[in-house]
Amino acid sequence: MDFTTQLLIAAISAGTPLLLATLGGILNERAGIIQLGAEGLMLMGAVTTCIVYIRSGSLLLALLATLAVTALLGIIHSFLTVTLRANQTMSGLAMTLFGSGLSAYLGKSISGLPLPGTSPKLDLGWVKSIPVIGDIFGRLDVLTWFSLLLVAALHLLIHHTSWGLHLKAVGDNPATADVMGIRVQMIRYSYVTAGAALIGLAGADMVLAYAPTWNEGLTAGRGWIAVGLVIFARWNPLRALFCAYFFGALDSLGFRIQLLGSAIPPYFLKMIPYIVTILVLMYLGYRNRNKPSGTPESLGTPYIREQRF
């Protein structure tokens, strides 16, 4: 395998949790609700997966429990922001603090215990025989395939169905959507809940794919990177795929440059993803300066029927 193929494989492995969390964030924010709770939701997802997998021995049960727990947190977030119209930034930050604290507390009972397994790999014999593509796609795990299918599904949903149209209407102009007969609150609740569950799944992927054991704070800030990637991807699932893998590739590129024996200090190599992100944002900002930004227009604004602003 050549350098590029290896880097691609590493990019997919590093990018998958980011991709799942970014897709979750996109669902949230397309509906007009800011999601800053990703870090806490990922930690809650990770700890739930660990507890249920270790206690029950069933991966499926663990994943279902993860989806349920983080969906519940999503419902809390939507209750706060949709029904109570609380400040979405505050509620998201509270979710992050709450999730990190609670996951640390719950995780005490199982910390240091190994998971009974990791996420199963799909051995695709016939794909493996294809050069390059076989190396990359021949042995991906279930969650990676799921995230890839999800990208396609969400792309179709958002851009090619009437549900997507409703979602965008709710995120852009809830008053108009309401007049059209779209149930704004219901849509916001559903997408915030689904988004939170996806972010929780990202946390599950981190323990299943990286280090099969619970440890406090194991996401190490990746929730925040996902929050940034949502904006980087301009709320678009296909771009999210590119951005997450791009970020994953940069993440592992630093080590590869170290191993080439370069004289660049690793401190600088570790900055690569962030520096490149800033550069790309500057370039995109310049290139798209006269185009709409893609931001859901009413992002962050609670909707109250018949209220005038």
Added chain:
Amino acid sequence: MKKRGQAFSFSFVVMFLLAVVLAGCGSNNAANNSAANATEAPATGNAAAATEPAASAEPAAEAPKVAFVYIGPPGDGGYTYQHDQGRLYMEQELGIKADFVENVPESADAERIITELAQSHDIVFATSFGYMDFTLNVAQKFPNVKFLHASGYKTAENMGTYFGKNYQASYLSGIAAGKMTTKNHLGYVGAFPISEVIYNLNAFTLGAQSVNPDIKVDVVWTNTWYDPATERQAAISLLDKGADVLLAYQDSPATLEAAKERGAFAGGNDSDMSKYAPDNYLTNPVWNWGPYYVKAVKSVMDGTWKSEQYSGDMADGMVALAPFGNKVPEDVRQLVEDAKAKIISGDLNVFTGPISDNQGNVVVQEGQTLTLEEVLSMNWLAKGVEGTIPK
């Protein structure tokens, strides 16, 4: 607008409740440690402890109040876990109850927490390198309290240091790695390019070369003690470059997991990690702090304590080697055991010359052995290590 205002205030109440729940979780931990509440902290364990040793030993030897400051949670399965095991061992051996505070950052917070502990305790163990200056500051304010700082180099009248020659176990891990590799290519995931990691990397390399002179060791620096995603990327980049046995001076088992996926061998650091991947586990250095903690607290109790820079090793048991993984064959185990016996007896010293660095300079002359100080300030990479120490 009024309604909206109500909604906002209600939501703030809910968020406040969330915060209280959160704080509740936090204070639950603190209550376990009982260090946050300095006043009630020593009360519980002490009443029982005061009577017990006092009956057996001299009347003067009242049970000291002991506190530990941890960098991570005791459940980290690594560095802090081993310290906590040491604390439990000490509690059991001496029949006293110690307090601990976990997750103390190496910042001004540490000074505040150590100060609080010093007000209500007789002995404070600060278990991470970054507490050095803060511990020293506090030590100067509390001359009657004994401070013991792990892995540092600053001492005072009432502040000593302790650490162990874990490079001895790194050398033994290197022997195992040198025998297990089929490509003569090892990989080392280093946390930070500091002397502690550097001398362990060099010892690992020298150990491997002692059984297999053609070995080369690739090193990458992650600049983190604990971040599974980053550690995994580091491990995969080493495996991609062709290394087939890895050792990670890191706190998570991510490297071992990555090695398992590729059918390679790996070891971790600080504690026995075999349970994560028994068939791909090599071995690695582990800490065993218990006997030292017993000794230190005892010496304070009988008044013989004096400030020193204590360095444990394999002979006194502070440093040990984790049990081998399932797939490490008998002859390799035997080879490591032989070398271990020689290290314990003093016949084998890891840093005895001739040793060259990877720039071609002789850093230890034939027949010479590095002093402990020279080891602790090591800033060169041994011949065979492919990588640099970032400046």
